[in-house]
Amino acid sequence: MHPSQRAPSQPIRRLLSTLACAAASLLITPAAVADTWPSKPIKVVVNFPAGGVADQIARAVSQPLQTALGQPVVIENRGGAGGNIGGDVVAKSAADGYTLLLSSGGMVSVNPHLYPKMPFDPVKDLTPVAAAARVLVFLEVRPTLPVNNIQEFLAHLKANxxxxxxxxxxxxxxxxxxxxMLKSQANVFAVHVPYRGAAPAMQDLLGGQVDFMFDPGIGLQHVKAGKLKLLAVGSTKRSAMFPDVPTLDEVGLKGFDADTLFGFYAPAGTPPEVVTRLNREINKILATQAVQDRIAALGGVPAPMSPAEFNNRAAADSARLGALIKARNIQSD
Structure with a gap:
């Protein structure tokens, strides 16, 4: 037998087999990966503590999402550093569609302007998947403050x-x-008292230790009970829960918009087909009455968007809020 006709040796056969497997793996496209996704549980990292607005939105959407996807969706709370800790975890996770982030828009639009050095770049290291809810802030004052409407409140601020x-x-x-924003646009001055969370700030507002607060929704039950006065909404539109309460834009602070957009993100490089599927399923869930009711109870509004629309909103908020942070010399804790 001619040497060229001899069967390959055992080491050569192993090498050829390895090369064949490697070549075959190169033929597996992102679409093929997406076809098999999801085949195991999905983790949603919430970058704020349990019980808060972000956590409640994540749980409201995740429960029906696991039914739609046919796999468990597990919530993991990783709060701290204004959302940066949880964001960093997801940014450095595998881009396979099995790790998602539920965050307020502040981590993407605000934190890069606040923190001199972040452990990741939220624009480059994360990809927008789906907006979930637009959360309003409500201007509330202690019941003993001698004002009964927003005009009287602004006049009281200017006089004191x-x-x-x-x-x-x-x-x-x-x-x-x-x-x-209020201080800047109304040309007034009041003293800032920062707390470690909305709950302790709300407790001191109820107790009269502070005079007013922009409430992200946790104090609405106290408004309904008559324990706080609700004077205005810091949004571009009135709240459906309080249709008679004006926006600050209506009373002269033109363009006043302090809404926060909460939504889902994935590590950069996640297959586009997976992002598209997630966006479609989440938007369907946001259209259900049960989820709309849960978000409304938080003082929010469902905000279905495409990934591109979500990304554009974040970029616009970053430019607008970044200018405010610079002008008011706001720094991180």
Missing amino acids: PGKLTFGTPGNGSSPHLAAE
């Missing part, structure tokens, strides 16, 4: 510069930015 205090969940939070 530096004498009123406002509570927030912390520096750079959406309620803090809303109050800074």
Whole structure:
């Protein structure tokens, strides 16, 4: 037998087999991966503590999402650093569609302007999947403050510069930015009292230790019970829950918009087919009455969008809020 006709040796056969497998793997396209997705549980990292608005939105959407996808959807809370800790976890996860992030828009639009050094780049390292809800902030005052409407409140602020205090969940939070917008546009001054979360700030508002607060929704039950006065909404549109309460835009603070857009993100590089499927399923879920009711109870509005629309909104918010942060010299805690 000629040497060229001899069967390959065992090491050569193993090498040829390995090369064949590698070549075959190169033929597996993202579409093929998406065809088999999901084949195991999906984890949704919420970058704020359990019980908050982000956590409640994540759970409202995740429960029907696991039915739609046929796989368990597990919530994991990784709060801290204004959402940066949980965001970093997802940004550095495998881009296979099995790890998602539910975050407020602040992590993408606000944090890069607040933190001199972030552990990841939210624009480059994450990809928008689906917006979930637009969460409003409500301007509330202690019941003993001698005002009964927003006009009287603004006049009272102007007449008492530096004498009123406002509570927030912390520096750079959406309620803090809303109050800074108010101070800037109305040309008034009040003293900022930052707290470690919205709940302790709300407790001090109820107790009269601070005079007012932009509430992300947790105090609405107290408004209904008559324990707080609701004067205005920091949104471009009135709240369906309180249709008689004006927006700040209506009373002269033109363009006032302190809404926060909460939504789902995935690691950059996640197959587009997976992102498209998730976006479609989440938008369907947001159209159900049960989920709309749960979001409304938080003072929010469902916000179905395409990934591109979600991304464009985040970019616009970043430019607008970044300018405010710079002008008011707002820094992280």
